[in-house]
Amino acid sequence: MPGYSISQVDTMKLCVVMVGLPARGKSLIARKIVRYLSWLSITAKSFNVGEYRRGYQSHPTAEFFDDENLESLKIRKQALKLALDDLIDWFNNSNGMVGVLDGTSMTREKRESIYNILKTNQIQPLFLESFCNDQETIMHNILDVKMTSPDYINDESKSDDNKIDSEMKINIKDPEFIINDFLKRISYFEKSYEPLDQQKDSDKSFIKLINVAQQIIINRIETYLQSRIVYFVMNLHIKPRTIWLSRHGESMYNLEGKIGGDAGLSPRGLKYAEKLPELVRQSAGYRDLTVWISTLKRTAETSQHLPYKKLQWKALDELDAGVCDGMTYEEIENKFPEDFKARDDNKYEYRYRGGESYRDVVIRLEPIIMELERQENILIVTHQAVLRCIYAYFMNVPQEESPWMSIPLHTLIKLEPKAYGTTVTRIKANIPAVSTYKEKGTSQLGEDLTDTSNKSKNIIISAKEELFNGTR
Ligand SMILES: *[C@@H]1O[C@H](CO)[C@@H](O)[C@H](O)[C@H]1NC(C)=O
8 A cells, every 4th residue: 555554553452441420521632533544544432322222212411421320320330331341342353443432431440440431442541531610611622522522412403493392401501501511410420520630640642731731741652653643632622713825826837737836826816816905804803823835936925915823834835746747637647647647546546657645645735734723714725635634634524535526716715614524615706717626537627507416515515514513
């Protein structure tokens, strides 16, 4: 297999066991780890104990989480068991590499039993605690959960508004009820909570995040994969933020259907550059942001009127088409018919002669993603393939789909990461541009907009899936 994979370094299976009270951002961290590793081609999956519990009790009130409530305690134990069974089955039968057990694992006793089950199955446990006593962060998390947690959403409300009974509707919409109920839920958990401890848990591999990543305690981090996860979670923050993505304006090469090169913008591309500040302003208001561009002329020209700090990254340069740089797809098809076909067959892995593959681009983008996680509001002006890779990271788009996503010119994409997924808004500049989209099996450019299975809908479809099914 071409390219690089962390998995070759460690042969052992790893399970990240989340620890911590509700509303500490555990699920968010769990999903981010899975998304990050999947993007790097490491088979990863999160098993959310709450989702297994929802199979028995979908809209519990706080009392359900009282340890003295024996009936519900049984359900919660059963949910944990089912999650663990599935996790082990996934490791054994689906070549799982990194599983995440996303529960609370409150007590030392419970952690010990999970530890033993994993060890018996040749899986290496890594505990990851999110410890937080900052009331503002906790409240922020509760409000975020309130908006989107399945525990407080009436399933029917999605399909048919008229069917919601009025009482349920009040519960869904009443933030005060949800906040109080959630605070009560937390107080039940607090009774038995035993945080990870440097002395008492010194024999375990663990990461303890204190107030997100204000302070981090790490213990017995032994493998490369573990240290990658440490480095990744170190860089996370949960402050609200927005990321905007835009391709450069239409270039002279775009007009001729040529790929690569370092051409300047076309007259319509320059119009887009003039309009971009207004589009950003409408979307961002008076928030401060930083603009990241590539080292190529067309991104510099596109960002020239933006009144923000700008940073140039070589890593944001377009996928290098090697010997095909400066050619049209038609020319490539004529001159290198086998390459043309090979690329259509596996666009993610195909590497241009003397150039790059999508996989190569993902690897060089890794520092960009890490830095994006650290930053707040960023606008990235870059190129089609690079944008697809960045978008795939945020929206969890599988590798076989990401190189085929349609990302039109003259469109600003707004990404807002939230607790249960990322929302996407596409803002069109209404300045015409050529299509640079190439369907599989043709060298012609342009999208068949009458085809309902068309990839141009991909962005919106992925957005919805992510929004309604954050665990994808
Ligand atoms: C899973 O595989 C491990 C060995 O890799 C084995 O020890 C264990 O019994 C298996 N578990 C199940 C439930 O099949």
